[in-house]
Structure formats: structure tokens, C-alpha cells
Amino acid sequence: MSRFLPPAAALAAAFFCIPAMASQPAPAQAFVEQAVDQAVARYDLPGIAVGVVEDGKVAAVVTRGELAAGSGEPVTPDALFRIASNSKAMTAAVLARLADQGRLRWDDPVTRHLPRFRMHDPWVTRHMQVRDLLVHNSGLGLGAGDLMLWPEPNDFTRADIIAGLAHLQPVTSFRSGYAYDNLLYVVAGEVAAAAGGKPYADLVREQVFAPLGMQGCRVGSWNVDEAGPIARPHRRVDGRNVARDAERGEVPDITSMAAGGIRCSLDDMLRWIGAWLDPAHPWLSPEQRRAAWTGHMPMPVGVRMREWDNSHFHAYGHGWRLSDVDGHWKVAHTGTLSGMYSSVILLPDLRTGIVILINGEAEDARTVLGQVLAKRYTRPDPKLDVAHYAALLDQERSLRREAEPLPDTGSRRPATRREAAGLLGVWRDPWFGEVALCPRGDGIGFASARSPRMRGRLMRVGGDWLVDWDDDGVDAEAWLHPPERRGGTLRLSKVDPEADFSYDYQDLAFVHARACP
Template sequence: MRCPLPFAAALAAALVFAVPPSRAATDEAARIARAVDDTVARYGLPGIAVGVVRDGRVVAVETRGELSAGGGEPVSPDTLFKIASNTKAMTAGVLARLVDAGKLQWDDPVTRHLPQFRMHDPWVTANMQVRDLLIHNSGLGLGAGDLMLWPEPNDFTRADIIAGLQHLKPVGSFRSEYAYDNLLYVVAGEVAAAAAGMPFDELVRRELFEPLGMDGCRVGQWRLDQAGSVAQPHRRVDGRSVPVREDGAVVPDITSMAAGGIRCGLDDMLRWVGMWLDPAHPWLSPAQRRAVWTAHMPMPVSERMRQWDNSHFSAYGYGWRLSDVQGQWKVAHTGTLMGMYSSVILLPDLRTGIVILINGPGEAARTALGQVLMEQAIDPASRSDVAHYAGLLDQERANRAARQPLPDTSSRRPAGAAEAAALLGVWRDPWFGEVAICPRADGIGVASARSPLMRGRLMRVGERWLVDWDDDSVDAEAWLHPPSRDGGDGATLTVSHVDPDADFSYDYADLAFARQRDCP
């Protein structure tokens, strides 16, 4: 049964009245609050919720800002945020529960549960196991096929994902190297649903939310007016936080559910973290806890990890990233969606967990704040602060921009029909579907048939072709590369990023369009 107060607030209150806080605890809480304030001030965040747990107790709960900038409704410990890819650990946990229940095994072939499953290579299809779906070792490129998931809304289904995988060509060998993907987590959700004999959203409620008391979380379709406090995503426009892609009255069942579609509040995320920090918790068997937190796929140790954390190893478990930080074992993950950022950091040997939820452009904010809170947990005498790490991130960004400067597109102009003749027509990619490059009132339009936000205007930049998307929230402009032949049937149209540092989920490199017919 849910506590009368949100979990974090209720437990924190109980601690206050049951045990007077020590001077050290009071100092720690003040330092955490100061770090949150510094982060909000530095990055102009619309809203944030932060919690820290240790030894089974909540030691800090901090919320700032609003659900929607200027709306006046404050963020609270039970405000729902999109946790994005922190969903992956929940999907892995549900699968581990099914292994405990004897419904499946980690080494089951995927086709045992989903006979229609196909990868590009028949050998990979036959040999891919359930475990492989979770550890980013498929041979697919970074974010391959993500355009079937985002931007939302679109009309791709989970069945489309499974059907489309066979058309995505690998860029590496199966099980040889790490490359982050989302589509195979969608497949993992469908494997879980098939093994359990129920839709994935119902399975998550039964196996995760109910036994752990996380009944504030939402998955699948739900009504906004029945969910209480719900944060809306934001982007920065002229230095202000502006809501983007806000929820309607009914939040739909999204295709990416098992990869990044769960929403939770801070109180329920602290329940989730608390379970993992308690090795005796009965939600999972000891064997499955070990399986989830085993290093299954090596990952590169970045220069930042070496310099900031003195890290020596990095690997992916089932839905979690594993590494060492200043001699401590770290289990963590981040989550990123348009206008929503999350971070979960666990230090199991210290029985400490950190949760950060942000409803605005928060990549740098969660990184700097998470680093400070983690260092303070490892060494209470740490003097690290948000300004220091924010400065390092600014320098990283400047160095990256110097190495890969953005192309100058200031000379862009609307393309004319005559000069774009070789591009005009309806084109089709085998997994993304049709895109029409056809005249419209303001020039030449580029419009996806299945992803309505992927519509824009064809521009000329020198000798190159650029797509300027109509919706400003689609923040990855594209170069179109005309067919090498004259645009006739069978010629291939390809796409690439204008900004080499753009969101990898706009996986233009995986697209290859063949011309189908003339414009209507």
C-alpha cells in the first residue's frame, strides 16, 4: 500500500523525528542543497528533483522549479519525469524476474520467443540470445533505426521495429564491440511480453511497480488528469526555457516503452534505488542480481573518466553501466529525451544512491551535479563544486567545436524546382518508409510519410542540399546527397548530419532511399 505521503518525504520526515540529525548529516544536507542551487543557477533549469539515499535512509530530497516554465506549479518529490533510458534497467529487471520464475533463460534464442525476429545477417538472427538484446553488442551502429522511435509522435509500431531490423546493415561484427542501441530493448520488451503472456506495460506494473510500491510511476497509455504532478519537457529559446512537445489529455502507449518510455517521480525512483542497494531484498534472487550487475560487454574508458574518476574499467551489464570511481564500484545510467534528462548513480559498497531528474536541456547539468554529489559521497571532505565541473565541460565543448567546426550554412536559400530536378519525387527507404521531395507553397518540401515532425524545406548551400526542418524541436539539420546517377529508378539518395555532434538518434547514416515515383 502506498504511504499517505510520498515515499521520500515521508521517510525523510520519519528520520527527522526519530533520530535528530547529526552535525555531519546537517552539513551534508546543506552541501547537497547548495550544489542543487548552484546547478539551477548555472544552467537556468526549469525544474529539477534530486535525492540521495544511504544505508536504507533518505539523506536528501531537493526539488526546484516548475512543471512548466511560468505555469506556477512547483516540482515536488512525486512529480513525474520521463526517465528515458533509465527505463532500460527496469526492463532488464523485469526480464530477470522472468528468469527467476522459469519463464525464460538468458541464453534463449530470441526467435524462441519471437519467431518473426530477423537481423540483417541470418547467422546473427539464429544466434542472438535474450542477453544480447541488453548489452549493445549486435554489430549495429550507434542508435541504428532510432528514427522509428523519435521524434514523437510517429506511426511506427513495435511490429515495425521487429520487421525493420533486417534492413539495418551492421557496421561491426556481432559481439565484438559496444555500440549503444535502443531498438533491441524494444525487442527485449516484446520477448518479455511473449514469455509472460501479457502486454509489456501490464507486465511492468505487475512485476515492478506493484511489488516495489512504485505506484506513482506510469507506463503505457494513461490519462494526464489522473497522474497528479507531471513535468513537461523544455528547450532553450533566446535564453529562456520554453515547453516543447507537451502532453495531451491522454498520454499514448509509445513504441519506445521498453527502451525509454517509463515516467516516475523522485520518491518512486528512490524506492527503486533502495531496492538495488539492499542485497537481501527479495525482489530478485542473488543469482539474478549478480547477472544484472555482471560486466557483459566491455566499453571504452573515456579520457574524462580517467581524469575525473581515475577509472580503469568500464562495461555494460543488463541495463546498467559499470565502472570504478576513485577505487569505488559504480553502477549507473543516464536517460535523455527531448527536453528531459535523468541520472541514476549507485555506489553499492557505500550503499549510496543518487537520483537526478530534470525537465529541461540538462546534459551538462546532470553531469556536473552528479559528479559533485558522487565525490561528496565517496569523500565527505571533498571540496568539489558545480562551477569547477561546469567549466571543464565548457572547455570540452569548445575543444570539440574547434576539432569539428560547424559548416557555414549562412548562404542558404530556398531551392528551386529546376535545379532540384534530380531530387524531386517520392523516395523509399526499406525501414523508414517513404519521403516525398516535392514542390510546396514556399519552395521544395521534404516530408516523411510516417514521421510527421520530419518535414522541412529543401535549401541550397553552395553546391550542397540541406533540409531545414519546419519544427524547431527537430534540432538535427540534414544534408541530402543526390544519387550518383541521374535520379532514375534504382539510384540511391543518402543523408548525413550537418552538425557532426548532433543527437545520434537522428540516424541519417542508416538511410538509403530509392526513387519510387514522381511527385503527385
């Protein structure tokens, strides 16, 4: 597909173009090819696109696999991937551009731009600033309220997100600690729209895509027929990669767009990191570059970081994670979204950057490959390969499972109407809305009114209650905890404590609303 680039975009595209590879691959190209092939073989990845920038130039581009397993359509550098939470740095960049233009300040109260914004604590509402939306210091718990965003599709709007925040109770005091959240990035997108005078998606196209030549990226609503090749998410079923249905026609805007909804190709992402690795690039002022890569909120330095990377520092900037790796400065982020994994790793002092895009369930593959590629620059050692880091991850998981084995739910059976009589009815949570625990067939169903994929059957596991989801793509089963007293709250919790934090069952508190229809 041909794409017209405006003059500024054409200039950026020319500077960060993807050169044709010579018959004899450059050292970086050969290294990346070998590492990618090892990761694909180890983790049976459906498709992957990886690129490396060295000293301002693209040094390696590697694609493997298919857009959809079994389709015969290869992954190419212009194939669209969901970059998930790597969207956050683009949202922060839109705000930074607006700050450069004098349309907002980082210390503006959020309510200056969104008067309807409310947190649970009125004091926090008054004092939360625009910069606080980006650095995960709100006092909310990990992933609080994410069930309004995922699983998709659902009918929660951005207005619902803003209204729902008032009902999410904090777990720590404001600005006292780090806990990753997505909802406040949705709010950040709405602040940008209010300050910029146009919808968030229009601002991303105007302030990021156009000046950097990222014309393949998609944000907001867009048409499949007007885009390039599209990588489809996959899930693992009986040891196979199974692609989700292909999208057709108009792809709608989604509520989570500013937190994790942007799609880009490898070509586009290499232009994105090229602009960040060039401190003289006029797209963003030095002041805003410093703000983005300043550690505004300290983060824990985990055991893995200390042992693998000799890290001493970890913090969150404006849409970026900051740390030190083997004595080198690292700026990075990851993205995870329903069968799509991404990673961006920048080593600014070395003018080096890495992009990894995968269209499958690939948490370990992303971690391992990111380590191997980064070590080429921070601590070259042929022993630090895919097999080495994969073995370390397997050992970590084994030790965790020994310490905290998964509950045995193999004895599950459908709950009967008689034993579930005290649970029947429509229950309501103030931010998630209603769920129905009502007879379905010869058992009991669980059905969310606003999140249609969250429907399942109520099961018994010994003396416990479990919700077995109908949709295999909702991959975090839930314990159901009845009220401890009459008029009390019904709650949920994860069966697997390591399941994705966006299944924030623990933040739900249902009260009985009425009888089943």
C-alpha cells in the same frame, strides 16, 4: 492524490519513505541543496528533483523550479518525470523476474519467444540470445534505426521495429564491440510479453512497480487526471525555457516504452534505488542481481573518465553501466529524451545512491551535478564543485569546436524547382518508409510519410543541399546527398556531428520510387 498500496508495496514504501526534513538540514541535505542551487543558477534549469540514499535511508530530497516555466506550479517529490533510458534497467528487471520464475532463460534464442524476429544476417538471427538484447553487442551502429522511435509522435509500431531490423546493416561483427542501441530494448519488451503472457506494460506494473511500492510511476497508456503532478519537457528558445504543451486526457502507449518511455517521480526512483542497494531485498534473487551487475560487454574508458574519476574499468550489464570511480564500484545510467534528463548513480559498496531528474535541456547540468554529488562519497574535496566541472566541460567543448568547427550554413537559401529537378519525387528507404521531395509553395519540401515532424524545406548552402526542418524541436539539421549515379541512393547526414545519435540519418538509403503526385 491518495493511492492505495497493496501490503508488499506498503512495506517497501514504509522502508524507503521520504522523511520530513528537520529544521536543521542533515549534512547530506545541506550539501545537495547547495549543489542543486549552483547548477540551477549556472544552467538556468526550469525544474529539478534530486534525492540521495545513504545506508538504506533517504538522506536528502531537493526540488527546485516549476513543472512548466512560468506556471507557478512547483516541482515536488511526487512529480512525474520522463526517466528516458533509465527505463532500460526496469525492462531488464522484468526479464530477470521472469527468469527467476522459470519463464525464460538468458541464453534462450530470441526466436524461441519471437519467431518473426530477424536481423540482417541470418546467422545472427539464429544465435542472438535474450541477454544479447540488453548489452549493445549486436553489431549495429550507434543508435541504428532510432528514427523509427524519435521524434515522437510517429506511426511506427513495435511490429515495424522487429521487421525493420532485418534491413539495418551491421557495422561490426556480432558481439565484437559495444554500440548503444534502443531498438533491441523494444524487442526485449516484446520478448517479456511473449514469455510472461501479457503486455509489457502490465508486466512492468506487476513485476516492478507493485512489489517495490512505485505506485506513482506510469507505463503504457495512462490518464493524466489519475496521475500526480506532471513535469513538462522544455526546450531553449532565444535563451528562454519554453515548455511543451500540457498533455490532456489519455496519454497513449508509445513504441519506445521499453527503451525509454517510463515516467516516475523522485519518490518512486528513491524506492527503486533502495531495492537495488539492499542486497537482501527479496524482490530479486542474488543470481539475477549478479547477472544485472556483471560486465557482459566491455565499453571504452574515455579520457574524461580517466582524468575525472581515475577509472580503469567500464562495461555494460543488464540495463546498467558499470565502472570504478576513485577506487569505488559504480553502477549507473542516464536518460535523455526531448527536453528531459535523468541520472541514477549507485555506489553499492557504500550503500549510497543518487537520483537526478530535470525537465529541461540539461546535458551539462546532469553531468556536472552527478559528478559533484558522487564525489562527496568517493573523493570529498570542496574544490570539486559545480563551477569546477562546468569549466572543464566548457573547455572540452571549446577544444572540440576548434578541432572540428561547425559548418557555416548562414548563406542558406531556398532551393528552386529548376535546380532541384533531378531530386524531385517520392523516395523510399526499406525500414523508414517514404519521403517526398516535391514542390511546396515557391520552393521544395521534404516530408516523411511516417514521421510527421520530419518535414522541412530543401535549401542550398553553396553547392550543397540542406534540409531545414519546420519544427524547431527537430534539432539536428541534415545534409542531403544526391545519388552519385542514375538509379543510386539518396542519403542524409548530420550537419552537426555532435547532434544526438538518435538522428541516425547515416543509416538511411533512399531509392527513387515514383514521381511527385
